Amino acid sequence: MKYIFLDIDGTLYSPKINAVPYSAMDALKKAKENGHKLFVCTGRSLSAAKLFLNLDVDGFVFSAGAVVYVHGKRVHDKAFRKEDIVLVRKLASLFNLGYCLEGNAGAYYDEVAYRHIYEYFSGSAKNVEEGIEIMRSNCYFPIEYYDENDRVSKICVYAEDEHMIEQLKKELPEEFNCLTTLRNPKIKSHCVEISYKTETKGTAAKIVCEAYGATLKDAIAIGDSSNDFEMIRDCGIGISMGNGSEDIKEIADYITTDILDDGIENAFKHYGII
Numbered sequence: 001m002k003y004i005f006l007d008i009d010g011t012l013y014s015p016k017i018n019a020v021p022y023s024a025m026d027a028l029k030k031a032k033e034n035g036h037k038l039f040v041c042t043g044r045s046l047s048a049a050k051l052f053l054n055l056d057v058d059g060f061v062f063s064a065g066a067v068v069y070v071h072g073k074r075v076h077d078k079a080f081r082k083e084d085i086v087l088v089r090k091l092a093s094l095f096n097l098g099y100c101l102e103g104n105a106g107a108y109y110d111e112v113a114y115r116h117i118y119e120y121f122s123g124s125a126k127n128v129e130e131g132i133e134i135m136r137s138n139c140y141f142p143i144e145y146y147d148e149n150d151r152v153s154k155i156c157v158y159a160e161d162e163h164m165i166e167q168l169k170k171e172l173p174e175e176f177n178c179l180t181t182l183r184n185p186k187i188k189s190h191c192v193e194i195s196y197k198t199e200t201k202g203t204a205a206k207i208v209c210e211a212y213g214a215t216l217k218d219a220i221a222i223g224d225s226s227n228d229f230e231m232i233r234d235c236g237i238g239i240s241m242g243n244g245s246e247d248i249k250e251i252a253d254y255i256t257t258d259i260l261d262d263g264i265e266n267a268f269k270h271y272g273i274i
Contacts, residue, residue, distance in 0.1 A: 015121055175197055
């Protein structure tokens, strides 16, 4: 039996089709039937992962490791302090950067961040209205909807040029981790995830395995982005999607095919999961 951790965006879900490929869904079903434990391990907050909560899995990791659920029970939760949220919003506005506060009830974007988030989710949309509806279905809302009582576990900052974010990084306290998870110079869209350094997908995978009396040697991690680095590095087997970033491919034990070329299914077959 293996403990398998799967990222969402770029691994399970493709914005090009606004769905999880059929081959991936079938592979998950077969893996469960073969006795393996499955965990969604995403950078999305609980709210933004709403459409994936009905997957037949054994647990969830949200906000790139800050929130962990095993069999419906929350076993770990590290939210941003209120003063840290205020600081990041202040710095983002100071340096003309967009931001999105990712909480349990919703993910809340300002006017600058809207364009970047829309570009990601509208890949399959026929018009602007449909693109906005896809955003809403994934619980992304304008900043006016933000309630300070919502527990924010991660903040994303957006810019047209990655260098625009460097000044913000210099102003943040040492305890923060700033990780570039999106680079798209063609459409001038870059995203940096801000979280506490103590919270990663790797630390979350360790928490999950310990809940079962297992270790990371018994785990398999599959991802495509920089926030998957620690779990791919630390798990017994680390797999990069064919569409993964170069830093992930460099440390992976195996590189499977693209998400839309049966990447999950081929990875599971390669390691005898199915």
